Amino acid sequence: MNRTKLRVAAPLALAATVALGLSACGADNEAGADDDATTSSLSGTLNGAGASSQEAAVGAWQAGFQTANPDVTVNYDPAGSGAGREQFIAGGTDFAGSDAYMDDEELASAKERCGSDVIEVPTYVSPIAVIYNLPGVDGLQLSPDTAGKIFEGKITTWDDEAIKADNPDADLPSTKITPVHRSDDSGTTENFTAYLSAAAPQGWTGGTVETWPVKGGEGAQGTSGVVAAVQGGEGTIGYADASQAGDLGVASLKVGDEYVGPSPEAAAKILEASKQVEGRGETDIAMEIDHGTTEAGVYPAVLVSYQIACLQYDDQAKADLVKGWLSYVASSDGQQAAAEGAGSAPLTSALEERISGIVDGISAK
Incomplete structure (x- = not known):
């Protein structure tokens, strides 16, 4: 697929699934470190696949998320961005990670799989x-x-x-x-x-x-x-x-x-000059990155990695798990964990707030 976009996700040399015991925090539990872990009502398993570039960040997210939600396990297979999108579209996973945003054909297929709009939000920004x-x-x-x-x-x-x-x-x-x-x-x-x-x-x-x-x-x-x-x-x-x-x-x-x-600081600066891809829905924040910038202090070889999910799921328990996971990943706590564990550039507060509003809309059909 030839795309002049920036995304966010990548593959793997580990052919095996990396099972990460991740706790999901509930829709009302913002999955933040300040929440009382004993009050989490979430339990179950989430399955995801996608970018291997996020592997270190996923490990950091796992640590914070599991502390808050000990009864939830998140399995993540770092099989690569393309494989992650394919598995999600085929219904084999609950969410995907991708260093590339979906093209129009993929997005249409994903909407058909979900039976709803698709959430595609940048959650990981890192220099290549x-x-x-x-x-x-x-x-x-x-x-x-x-x-x-x-x-x-x-x-x-x-x-x-x-x-x-x-x-x-x-x-x-x-x-x-x-x-x-x-x-x-x-x-x-x-x-x-x-x-x-x-x-x-x-x-x-x-x-x-x-x-x-x-x-x-x-x-x-x-x-x-x-x-x-x-x-x-x-x-x-x-x-x-x-x-x-x-x-x-x-x-x-x-x-x-x-x-x-x-x-991370030099990579983050490129987002200030980035524009959102035109023609996308309210739950899709695909970004166009100016890789050719000559602005001082900017590192232009960057990836912006996305989390991809459905806006609606077949049952409430699954919807709550996905909402909890994405809420934590995009939160200040989750972004700080990734910055410390993977050297990524935290999202701006404005982008965090926008993603939070999108994720809050996840529900059961």
Whole structure:
């Protein structure tokens, strides 16, 4: 699917479901840390699937949510954004996580599955880090054009003149470059290629896509798979949610006349210039991101990950569970937990309030 949008979700190298005992807080229980856990009336199981980029955040949400609601379990399979949307549309899960918002065809299918409007709200904002493994080279800097040519296979060694121009003080070896990309349909890939398409139209010609379009390099499934592949080979370079970069080198990208690193603060600034996708309903907050911005201090390679759910469910218990889960995820407590556990950028208070109003509308048919 070719979309010039920003989303929010991605896949996995863990082929197994990550069962996270998450407690759901009730519709009236805002799932906040201040609530008395003993008063929670929620119980049961929620099943979700989607972006592997959210895995660290989901773990943080799990900890806070389970404390408030010990009788609820949330299973989340980080199978990737595309797989998450597919499973949700097919009725196999109660909610989905996605680094890409649904296209019009998916949205129509999701409404049919739900028998109601669909909730699609951004809950996770994180920079996409360009990670690399090149001993002796710290503080790598890349212009968008250079990055695009590396990932398209046009620049093949680390001592290429274009990389030298971005890093005049670095001692760059003649090591062969091995680009690592996602082998599965990925919201992270779509957001990263959206950045390359907008910021480096000459260096990158692969378009904005969920499925990696360039032959060659090394493919790996899920965020964890890309990270492992970059760790496992010298001269490797890849892209992954910044929260999972670990000890790998992380490049700064050129924005205007400066090089900016992938901090949560720099990523959050791009939302200030973002616009909502036109033609969507009141429960759908899909965002268009300006990946080509040259505004100072902004890190433009970002993903905005969404939680996708039905506005109505077949029974009240399921509706209450989904409402409780989404209420916590989008709350100040939930956003702070993700910031501390995954390095994400918390939502603005205005966006939190808007999402809360949407989630409050979840009900039984």
